[in-house]
Amino acid sequence: MKVIKKEYIDWNEDVYDLVVERAHSYVIGTKSDIIVHNSGKGMVLNNILNIPNARVFDVDKLKNDIIKMRPKSMADAFLKQTGKNLKQINLGNPDDVALIHKFVSDNKYDKKVINQFFLSNGDVWPDGTPKPEKNLHKPNVVFDVTLKDEKKMFELCRLLQFYGWEKKNIHLVWILNDFEIASMQNQERDRKVPQDILKQTHVGASDTMREIVTNFEKFSDLMDGEIWVVPNKRNVDNVFDFKGKNAKGKSTIALKFYTALKVKDAGRPLLDIDSVLSQTVRRDSRVLSDIIGKYIPQDAKDWK
DSSP states (O other), rough: OOOSSSEEOSSSSSSOOOOOOOOOTTTTTTSSSSSETTTTHHHHHHOOOTTTTEEEEEEHHHHHHHHHHOOOOHHHHHHHSSSOGGOOOTTTHHHHHHHHHHHHHTHHHHHHHHHHHHHHHHHHHSSSSOGGGGGOOOOOEEEEEEOSSSSHHHHHHHHHHHHTOOOOGGGEEEEEHHHHHHHHHHHSSSSSOHHHHHHHHHHHHHHHHHHHHHHHTTTTTOOOOOEEEOOOOBTTEEEEEEEEEEESSSSEEEEEEEEEEEETTTSSSOOOOOHHOOOEETTTEEEEHHHHHHHHOOTOOOOO
């Protein structure tokens, strides 16, 4: 059993804007409607994945918007539940980040935003009544989530299917970041996540992904699209060149290469996991299982 597609991109010429013609994902190369994006990172989403007119659901952005705009109903609820004013929240304080994270989770604000979107874009109304044919167009959707447990995977896929998205158009991309580097970067960010939460999400994402690829039959009724692993250590797995600034003062970069490995094709069975993990990355002959083992936290389940 061999990997369907092992992709190492090494351009001799600069590539600007990272845009391809037609409605394709730059990494995945598919016309399908849905990408379920695991352990999402802005660099890959903005610079490698090119999904035209996609609606991106990002819980972190929702938290920032709540703090920035402070809608009265949410501000009142936050004060009542936490005893703290939203104006006092400092995203540079890990304790405050944990507080806003719990507030959003407890009140299911992320689910409310998602459900509102699907009510207007699905095939059926909440009572199961079919919508008129003219409303059946499916937009591209990206869930930028960590999938820290299987429950989230089941929840999102069932929601998509209920509102008319086909399971062959539900794809999963694991953006595999080095946990040690992520921990250091977290300390330099404006929004500092508590270390225990950061570790839990990285462990959860790895363990969930491991369960999906080793026991895929459990998930086969949920999704049947492509599954990709995209290692994401800068200057190792992907390299950008800074090319100065454009007329508007924005930095211009060129993508020199990136690494991406496909472990499942849409509508086809998952590959044998041992064969997948033994595959090597052409650039430096690293084995995928070794990459995963070095990047995930020590508390995560062993991929070997």
